[in-house]
Amino acid sequence: MRTIHAQRISDGHTRAVPSHLTRPRLFLTFAAVLIARGASAQAPAPVPRPPIVADGEQPDDAGASVGFAGLKLTGLDFNAALSGLQPPAEAAQTQPVEGRPCDGCPPRRLGTAFLQATYINVFYELANLIRGQATAHITPKTWWTNMERGWEWDLDDFAVNQIGHPYQGNNYYTAGRANGLSFWESSALTAFGSGTWEYFGETNQASLNDFINTTLGGIALGEMFHRAAWLVRNTRATGKSRMWNEVGAMAIDPLTGVNRFISGDASRVSDKPPDMVPSELGTIASAGVIWRGSNTNEVESTTGPFIEVDGLYGDVDAVVRSRTPYDAFGVRLTFGGGSALSEARVRGRLIGQPYRNGTLQLTVAQGYQYNANAAYRFGAQSVDVRLGGTKQMTQRTSLWANAWGGITILGAVDSIPLGGAVEEEPDPDAPQGVSTGPRFYDYGPGTNFGGYMSVKRGAITFLTFGYEAHHLHVLDGVRANHLLQRARVDLLLPLRGRLGIGVTGEYFDRRTYYQQPGVERALFQFPQFRLALTWSAS
Numbered sequence: 001m002r003t004i005h006a007q008r009i010s011d012g013h014t015r016a017v018p019s020h021l022t023r024p025r026l027f028l029t030f031a032a033v034l035i036a037r038g039a040s041a042q043a044p045a046p047v048p049r050p051p052i053v054a055d056g057e058q059p060d061d062a063g064a065s066v067g068f069a070g071l072k073l074t075g076l077d078f079n080a081a082l083s084g085l086q087p088p089a090e091a092a093q094t095q096p097v098e099g100r101p102c103d104g105c106p107p108r109r110l111g112t113a114f115l116q117a118t119y120i121n122v123f124y125e126l127a128n129l130i131r132g133q134a135t136a137h138i139t140p141k142t143w144w145t146n147m148e149r150g151w152e153w154d155l156d157d158f159a160v161n162q163i164g165h166p167y168q169g170n171n172y173y174t175a176g177r178a179n180g181l182s183f184w185e186s187s188a189l190t191a192f193g194s195g196t197w198e199y200f201g202e203t204n205q206a207s208l209n210d211f212i213n214t215t216l217g218g219i220a221l222g223e224m225f226h227r228a229a230w231l232v233r234n235t236r237a238t239g240k241s242r243m244w245n246e247v248g249a250m251a252i253d254p255l256t257g258v259n260r261f262i263s264g265d266a267s268r269v270s271d272k273p274p275d276m277v278p279s280e281l282g283t284i285a286s287a288g289v290i291w292r293g294s295n296t297n298e299v300e301s302t303t304g305p306f307i308e309v310d311g312l313y314g315d316v317d318a319v320v321r322s323r324t325p326y327d328a329f330g331v332r333l334t335f336g337g338g339s340a341l342s343e344a345r346v347r348g349r350l351i352g353q354p355y356r357n358g359t360l361q362l363t364v365a366q367g368y369q370y371n372a373n374a375a376y377r378f379g380a381q382s383v384d385v386r387l388g389g390t391k392q393m394t395q396r397t398s399l400w401a402n403a404w405g406g407i408t409i410l411g412a413v414d415s416i417p418l419g420g421a422v423e424e425e426p427d428p429d430a431p432q433g434v435s436t437g438p439r440f441y442d443y444g445p446g447t448n449f450g451g452y453m454s455v456k457r458g459a460i461t462f463l464t465f466g467y468e469a470h471h472l473h474v475l476d477g478v479r480a481n482h483l484l485q486r487a488r489v490d491l492l493l494p495l496r497g498r499l500g501i502g503v504t505g506e507y508f509d510r511r512t513y514y515q516q517p518g519v520e521r522a523l524f525q526f527p528q529f530r531l532a533l534t535w536s537a538s
Contacts, residue, residue: 186223
């Protein structure tokens with residue numbers, strides 16, 4: 001049982017959001033704004049059709065394919081899935097077919113997208129009924145009650161709010177993409193699905209933190225999963241290999257996969273949508289041990305195994321004009337090291353613009369972040385602006401550096417003790433699915449800033465340094481301001497081929513400044529050290 005030290009200034013119960021936020025029009029207005037924004041987006045240009053690839057055959061230009069050379073995962077050949085396709089910038093113009101924006105694009109079906117978002121809510125509602133959730137017994141009376149009460153801050157578990165709700169939002173988002181909606185239109189659909197679930201999917205009072213996490217986290221995870229699924233598909237292939245490609249992609253993006261099987265697109269030979277073909281791909285996987293120390297007796301030093309995967313989609317460091325959201329993004333997943341899933345983050349480019357004759361790159365990015373280990377828990381939905389550039393140090397060595405600052409729309413972090421200790425245990429008398437609290441983490445908006453530097457020799461990045469800081473002003477929880485800082489240095493030493501040794505030093509510093517008079521600030525520091533065997537591909 002994990003012990004969390006906390007003493008909340010408030011009574012630990014849920015509390016209402018001010019009256020100016022208590023109307024359901026909030027999410028409907030947000031949806032309408034994004035729909036209007038998405039309506040102006042131009043349809044992507046199709047690419048010329050490469051030769052059809054049957055089972056066991058190779059296209060003539062297979063050697064020019066984009067992706068991991070020869071990499072196969074669960075029977076899915078990424079090289080074949082990406083072969084014969086050009087990046088969007090090099091795609092030739094062709095006429096749309098069958099009412100589609102491009103040869104491989106799904107037909108645009110706005111009404112079907114909204115219906116499927118509603119079906120998703122019905123699916124989750126039925127699943128909760130089967131599980132015996134007390135909050136699933138909805139009626140028109142509970143709907144009206146929720147409409148009258150407005151928003152609250154809920155008391156759900158950290159993982160439920162910071163992972164579960166973003167994943168649910170990902171389903172709404174991909175329902176839009178599966179039906180030909182743009183990034184911005186699918187974002188609006190995510191807000192619609194999240195808002196209707198909060199008011200009509202449960203008997204609980206609508207939760208503002210759930211609405212924000214489901215919508216913004218769902219957009220980030222949804223576009224990432226949607227694009228990852230298109231990497232798996234080989235739309236020029238036929239036969240069994242094609243079917244297994246489609247099944248594998250459906251496991252990543254269920255809504256698009258189901259729609260493709262129903263419509264026949266899963267067997268139809270076509271080009272991929274050009275904006276689903278990245279300019280490049282890269283990944284590095286690490287497996288080893290992590291040691292974590294602490295400056296407090298409340299958290300013991302630990303050593304344990306971990307696995308970490310960093311993936312790059314597109315060239316996130318490229319100096320390029322970009323108006324296609326998530327044409328470049330980075331993903332990090334860390335397993336072990338104090339928790340089954342100890343870190344998950346996605347950061348995708350929304351807008352990119354070069355300056356000073358291409359020597360600098362200005363980028364607007366969206367971020368999703370989740371951390372959970374024995375020392376701390378932190379999650380955030382954010383948007384930031386980055387400015388960076390490359391400097392050629394020697395003929396073969398280059399340096400990339402950038403700095404950023406932005407807003408944390410909603411962040412969550414463990415409460416810091418004001419005194420006393422409590423056990424985080426569920427109420428045994430609470431009905432199934434009802435969270436009674438208290439909740440031992442705080443919610444609030446804030447700001448973020450940081451910097452990143454990488455040194456590359458040839459095609460290999462061997463040294464990286466990153467620093468990030470998050471300020472959170474608590475709106476619900478212990479009345480305080482949290483300042484979270486994290487610095488990390490990675491050194492990669494190549495061994496042979498794709499194998500290498502990775503050494504990582506990391507330092508996490510959190511400071512809490514209480515708003516209660518006479519209470520001193522709290523300081524927690526956690527150094528970390530990792531040693532791992534690495535495998536990389538690009």
